[in-house]
Amino acid sequence: MVDLEKVPDAAPPGKSAEEAGQGEPARRSDAEGCLAVAIRIPVRIVVLVLVVPVRMVWDVLVVAGRFLRDVVLRPVGRALAWLGRVLFVWPLVGLWRYVLVPLAKGVGWLGHVLLVVPAVWLYRWVLTPVGYALAWFFTRVGAVLAAIGRGLYAGLAWLGRYLAVVPAVWLYRWVLTPVGHALAWCGRQVARGVGLVVTGVGFVLYWTVRVLLVLPALAVWRWVLAPVGRFLAVVGREVADALGHAWRVAGHLSRAVGRFLGTVLRWTVAEPARWAYRSVLTPVGHAVRDTVLRPLAEAGHGAGRAARQALATARLTARQARADVRRMLFGELAEREPLVRREPTPAPARTLEKTGHETSPPTRG
Template sequence: MEPEMRPARREPEGCLVAAVRLPVRIVVLVVVVPVRMLWDLLALCARTLHRTVLRPLGRFLLVIPFTWLWRAVLTPLGRGAAWLVRYLVVAPAVWGWRCMVVAPARWLWRSVLVPVGRGLAWLADALLTYLVAAPARWLWRGVLAPAGAGIAWLVRHLVVAPALWGWRWVLVPVGRGAAWLLRTLVAVPLVTLWRWVLVPLGRGLAFLGREVATAFAVAWRVAGYVSRAVGRAVKWVLWQAVGRPARWFYRSVCTPLGHFARDAVWRPARDAVRAALSTARRTLRRALL
């Protein structure tokens, strides 16, 4: 067990420690006891004063007068003010609104605005019927419909019919001839070139590429075997030339010297420093206590 892990043994107290500790404790006791007794007395007086005087006095001075004032004064005053506002302000205002605004507005709506609106609606309907609908109907039947029929006849005989004739007898034969030329001069040679030249050439190049890749893979593996063999040989040479002498020097020279330094120098110095620190700590603790 390490020295710092051992439980500290209680040293027997000497006369000097007892002579210092006892007067200090007596002085502290003499000073603290009256202060604590005074504090407890003040706390008891404060609690008693709060329970017997302050709480009843506050209730008598605040709660009871405020309750009487609310029930006897403020509530009747509020009800009277509400009655006055209702019968002196709200009721006359409602009567005035009904008699001076709503009734004249209702009479104006029924006697003036409704008849005027109906007359304006009849006039607008008559104007639309005789000034807009009838001329528009005559214009459509007499002008626009015959003109549209004539334009449609002209378009059908001058545009659509020639376009259909040109499509059937010009564009379709020309398109068929162009398609035959493209098929004969472009598509068939391209297909022949693809089937009989490019595909065999691509297959040959792919076969050649696969063979080259396989050769590279085999050569890579063989080079790995050679490299590992050379590395093992170099490792064996370095071990025989450097590693084994270094291991012998470490085991035969460095290790005994390190053990001697640890056992003869480091551990005694460490134990002496720890013992000195422990003694100083105990002396300081005794002095403080």
């Protein structure tokens, strides 16, 4: 609750309340409390009624946008990216790597052979000697022209000094300087008089503008625009606070509606589907697997084993027939002598009985 009554400030120590009250009364920072309280509740009610549908529509659009992004746009974007790589990137890379780069290297080598090498030869064996010769010639000619120029400069400088500089200095010192001082004094006097006139006119205009424009504008600002501005500021702040509060409340309402719809869909669609899958489709699937699929699989395995045994018997019969034909045509093959294995045979394991017999020394007859 906002305190609507103004509480007088406490008097400082050493001064009475009357002496303290003689000064300018203190202003509260929340002087517009009554106006804020009068505006806040109706504004929040109206804004809440207007914002709740907007927030719910916004949440629905957000959910639909996320679903569209995850289900449609992202797979389509990946497909388009792969298609773009196949149709544009890979052909361009192949064109760059296997056509443009070798062509550019060939053109560069041809330009080096046809342009750079002749240009270097021309610069080294033609332009450089000609440049050295021209530099030597112009150096000698420049030295001669410099000597002639220094003489001409000295003569022209002497003539200019006595024909132009000395008369100009005399004219400046004895004619222009006194005339300039006189004109400057006259200008200062004229400027002083003009300054006095301008000052008087400015003083009159200042008080005229102050009385006719500034004081009325100040009164309008202080007694009309400032209160209206404070009122509009309070209204705007309350509307902004109401919008924020209504947006948060609408978010809670939208979340509650979404949870309710989710619960309804769960108990009307998801749970019956889960029960049907668990109680109907799973037993039926197990029964089909046990009564149909498993016997068919066992019969298939048995047929496969019989077929493999028949193939093995046929291969053995064919092998024996080939051996009989070979014996009838070429006779019995000589048996190979068994190879003598040179690896040492492992010693038999030792037991207690063998150990006792082996440790007793043999007797000689």
